[in-house]
Amino acid sequence: MLRKWWRGQFYQLQSIVQLSVFIMFICMLTSPALAHRAIIFAYAEGDTIHTESKFVPDTPVRQGEVQVLDRKTGKVLLTGQTDDQGKFSFKIPAEAVAQQMDLEIVLDAGMGHRGEWLLRADSYLKGVRTATAPASTSTPVAAKTPAGTVDRQQLEEVINKALERQLGPIKEMLTELTVHRTSLPDIIGGIGYILGIFGLWAYFQSRRKKNP
């Protein structure tokens, strides 16, 4: 009796192993990249906000609709469409700067795919100030100052601008890194959870079977 039971268990185990080997084989045939979730991320550069939209892992969202909302009131500030690289850029609206709004940027990629990104006011306000300030002050000052002694404020503005330009790609990279991507521990952990849940279930069923 016991022996027969063990043999049954062994066959079941064998079939499980065979099936999982087969499934793994299929997984190897297709590229084990990650899947289908729409994401959008945004960063400010000067007085412009750049957004980039993707289907995870790396397919750009073409002609996706982007909405920019005020987080507090939910008012739509502007809308736009992504280009073929999934990018969409816009000048920061004046009312957003004036009221220091946190911007909620929402992507609608169609077929029920939606992504969101929150851009806090303090992450773009600084850039707006440096980008708009020089227009009013720099030209007259530059004419007056003698060559050699550069006005300190002017120098700072030039440096800020150069830094903004140089840091652009780094900002983009950092922003992209904060997007949660599926990692191997996630995958293995998930499989572990599933087998654990069903294992527990099987355990309780087996106990119920023993004492009817």
Added chain:
Amino acid sequence: MHISEGVLSPAVLAGGAVLTVVGTAVGLKKVDYEAIPRVAILSAAFFVASLIHVPLGPVGLHLVLNGLMGLLLGWMAVPAILIALFLQALLFQFGGLTVLGVNTVTMAAPAVLCFYAYRGLLRHPGTPAAIGAFACGFSAVLLSGLLVALALISTGQAFLEVAQLVLLAHIPIMIIEGIITLFIYLFLQKVRPEMLEGIYAS
């Protein structure tokens, strides 16, 4: 296939949740001791399948495997898919917890429907069963696409337009899923025929 959070109206979300609860209850009733390992493995396979990216068509696509689950599990596919989707929402942020009900319905209902639709064919070993297996994998994805489009009506998107878009995008997946389902069926028939006989005995 996963509908994101914040897209659907509360009424649709609630409807999906109710259907999922009912389906899960029916599915759990059907699970007996011997079936647990099968449900567990297919649940894990579904969980991972969404990570298999198929680089075809206009948008990124992934395998669904709900036809295979229907073929091997019938009603038991509902709890299996529910658990896998729950973990996907938690760990991968596919879909979301509030849309869990609707997403379960769009993927599990076709599995159950296909099980009953192709049961007749699958009972006759040989060519009819092979055709049934392929059709099961193929049409489960098709039905899922239609259900997604149906769920999106409530957001004001025109059904025909979305349905067309979803279905066109998923044609490669339908064919691939049909082939995968067929191969797994043939494999099981060769290696573990008693498993299939158990399902399609009566």
